[in-house]
Amino acid sequence: MLQQGKHSARPFPRDPSDDSGRKGWEDGLRDGYAEGYMRGHAKVIVERTRPFFPVRKIKVLYVSSGKGFPYMPIDEAVVETLKTLTADVITTESRQPEIRELAVKHRPDLVLALDGMDLPVEQIDAVRALGIRTAIWLTDDPYYSDMTLKIAPHYDYVFTLERNCIDVYRGLGCRNVYYLPFAAYVSHYRPTLTLSAIRRQISFIGSAYWNRVEFLRPVIGGLMEKGLRINGIWWDRLPEYEQYPDRIEIGKWMGPMETAEVYSGTKIVINLHRSPFDETVNNNSAKIAAHSPNPRTFEISACGTLQLVDSREDLSSFYKPGVEIETFSNSAELMDKVNYYLSHEKERQQIALRALERTFRDHTYSHRLNELLGYIFE
Template identity: 25%
Template structure:
C-alpha cells in the first residue's frame, strides 16, 4: 500500500509525522511525505504576502505529487491546510482519505476541516466523539499518539539529578500550578515560556533553558528526572483526551505524575504504572511521598515502560489505524 502522508511542518517538540512515516515503513508500506510548511525563501514570501494564496499553492503542489506518485491512501496529520476542493479531487482520483486530529478537546477539528470528506477520522480523545458525529463524521475513532523507542527510551547510567521535571509549552494553568509547587519542591522547567511570564516571575530561576526542545533533549531530561510532572493544558476543563507526554515519559522509564483523564485507565494501570491526581493541590504531598521512595518510583516506572513497549509505540498506533481502515495484510 502506498501512502501520501501530509505532515504539519510547524510541530517542533513532537514531530509525530516522521514517527508515523517510520512506523508505516517498518510495517512494509510505501510512504510519500508531503510537508505543508514553506520549503524555501520564495514560499516564505508567498505565505507572508497572502496566506490563503500560499495554502492554495501548496494544495496544488499536493495534487502534483499525487499525479506523480499515484498513492492509494491520503493520510493527513491535523489536516488544517487541506480544503474541501482538494479532498474532493483526492476522492475523485480514488484515494482513501484519513485524518488524525491531535488537538482535542481544546481545539475541535470542525472549525478547520471538511470532516464529511474524510473516509476515516481519528482523534486523541474519546470524549469528543459525539461532537464529531454531529458534524457528519460517520465513526470517530480514538487513537492517541505513542513513542518511537529509538528516541523515547531509558538511557542507562544517566543520573537522576532533578527532583521534578516539567517539559512543555506555556499555559496559564500550568504556570499557576507550577508556581504553587515550587513553594514546596524543586522543579526544573524547559519550554517556550520566556515571553509569557513576567520578568520578575519566581519561575525564571527554575528554567533549565527557555525555548523549544527536540524529542531527544526531552528524553534525556526525562531520564534525569526523579519525577516527571504531566499537566494537560485542559486540566479541570475537560475530563478526557490525552497528550503525548503520557507515553513519552513512560517510554523513557520515568516515574510520572499525571492529571486524571478518562482514557488513561484503559492505557495504564493507576497506582501500578502511573500515579494520577484529580487536583493539583495533591501534588506537594504526592511529590514528598514519592521523592522519599526511590524503589517504589522505580517499580512503577518500570511497569509503565513495559506496558508502553507492549502497547503504545507508533507502530502499534499505525497497526490500529490500518485495522480500522481495513488496510491490514
C-alpha cells in the same frame, strides 16, 4: 599490604564521630546501586522482543502538517513507522499545491494527512474524486475544534486523539470516526541505559498555559525546595519566576532526544494537561471537554521515570494508576506524592519500570498505525 607513609583509600572517615562523611558515603552507595538497578532493568525491557506487525502491500501518500517544530517529530514518527508497515510511502507537505497530481502519478491506496489545518480541503476533495481513500489524524483535539469541525467531513476516515470528539464528528456526518491517541516513538523516547549525565529530582517540560501557572503557584516553593526544574515557554508568567531564574529555563523548545534525556535522568516528571477552555489560546467555542491523555503521557512513560499526571477520565484505559503511573487531583495531592516518592525509592522505581514495560508493549507508533491501517483496510 600498606606501605609506611602512604595514605590508604578508606570508604568513610576514620573519625567515628564524623557522621556526616559516613552518611554521604552510604547515600552515594545507595544511590549508585539504585541507579544501576534502574538502568539494568530498563535495558532488559527495551531490548525484549516486541509484538510482530504485518507489512501490508499498500502504498501511502503521507501529507505532513507542514508546521515544523513541535509537529515535525510527530511527522517523523509517522513516516518512519509507516515505512515498516507498508510497501511504499510517498511524502509531501500540506502547503504543497500538487497533492492531487501526486495522487494521480502514484495512485496510492491511501492519502493520510496529519493535522490538516493548513491543507486546503479542495485538495482532499479532488483526491476523493479519484476514488482514493483519504484519512486525517487530528493532533490537537479538542483545543481547535472550531477549525477541525470544518475539515473533518472532507475525509473518508477521521482519527482523533480525544474520545469526547468521536460523537461530535459523527454528528457532522463523518461515517468512519475512530479514537486513536498518539504514542511513544521509541527511537526518540526511551530510557538512558548507561549512567545519565542528567540527575534531577523533579522536572516539568511544557508551556506555561494559565491553568498550569495557577495550579502550581500554591506549591511552587515546596517543589523548588525538592529540586524542581522547569523548561518551556511563557514561564515568566509565573509571579514567582524571578525568585528561581536558575531553575526555570524559558523561551526554548526542547527537541525529543533532549527531552527524553531529561525525562530519563529525572526521578519524578510532572505532567499537567492544558485546559480545553482557555480562550486566550484555544479555538473551542463548542466547549468540548478533554478526557483523554496527552502525548506526553506516553513519552514520559517510555523513558523509565515516575510520572505524576493530573487525573483524566480516560487515563486508566492506558495505564493503571498507582501501579504504572501516579495521578493527582489538586496541588496539595501533587505535593504529597512528590514528598512520598522522593522518600520511597523502591516504589518509585517499580512504578517507573512497569510504565516502561507497558509503553513498549502497548503504546508505540507501530501499535497505533497498525490499528489505523486495520480500520481502513480490514
